[in-house]
Amino acid sequence: MDVIRAQHRELLGLCDAVAADPGRRALAQVLVATTVRHLSAEAQYLYPAVRRVVPGGARLADREIAEDRGLLARLGRLDRTRPGAPGFAGAATAVAAAVRRHVAADARELLPALARMVPVEDLVRVGNRLETAVEAAPTRAHPRTPSTPPWNKVVDPAIAVLDKIRDVAGRRTTYPRDLDPPGIMSDL
Numbered sequence: 001m002d003v004i005r006a007q008h009r010e011l012l013g014l015c016d017a018v019a020a021d022p023g024r025r026a027l028a029q030v031l032v033a034t035t036v037r038h039l040s041a042e043a044q045y046l047y048p049a050v051r052r053v054v055p056g057g058a059r060l061a062d063r064e065i066a067e068d069r070g071l072l073a074r075l076g077r078l079d080r081t082r083p084g085a086p087g088f089a090g091a092a093t094a095v096a097a098a099v100r101r102h103v104a105a106d107a108r109e110l111l112p113a114l115a116r117m118v119p120v121e122d123l124v125r126v127g128n129r130l131e132t133a134v135e136a137a138p139t140r141a142h143p144r145t146p147s148t149p150p151w152n153k154v155v156d157p158a159i160a161v162l163d164k165i166r167d168v169a170g171r172r173t174t175y176p177r178d179l180d181p182p183g184i185m186s187d188l
Contacts, residue, residue, distance in 0.1 A: 033174035
């Protein structure tokens with residue numbers, strides 16, 4: 001589950017960057033887009049794998065999906081709030097706390113359980129699917145869309161097309177590599 005661990009490191013780095021420079025709208029937009037893509041991919045492939053193979057996995061997956069919905073709502077608030085506006089710092093802090101909780105829960109429970117229950121070849125396959133799903137995922141928070149297969153595998157890519165059109169039209173930055181100045185996220 002190296003793919004998920006790498007995504008988690010990137011998310012934590014973005015949380016730190018937003019905390020260090022809360023006035024940069026582009027950083028907040030990248031944090032939102034990166035987190036949304038990550039959550040979408042996990043909902044499509046990680047949580048179904050947990051349900052299938054981990055004892056008590058349905059309970060774990062349902063808990064994480066509920067937490068992720070709350071995180072998506074926080075991401076939406078952060079995305080709608082301009083840096084410097086009342087509430088921005090609080091929204092950024094709430095997102096960072098929720099991201100850290102998400103990363104800790106995955107590291108503490110989900111990933112170790114999968115590593116014990118699933119052969120390495122299958123974990124590599126899930127990782128490959130996660131990487132593909134990230135690229136076809138939305139870039140904006142949609143907390144009311146389906147969060148379980150098969151519907152999320154249909155709805156998320158369709159919404160992603162609309163999000164990406166809005167991102168281009170609004171010149172919204174959605175990847176750490178596109179931040180200015182280049183290299184601001186090189187530690188990730």
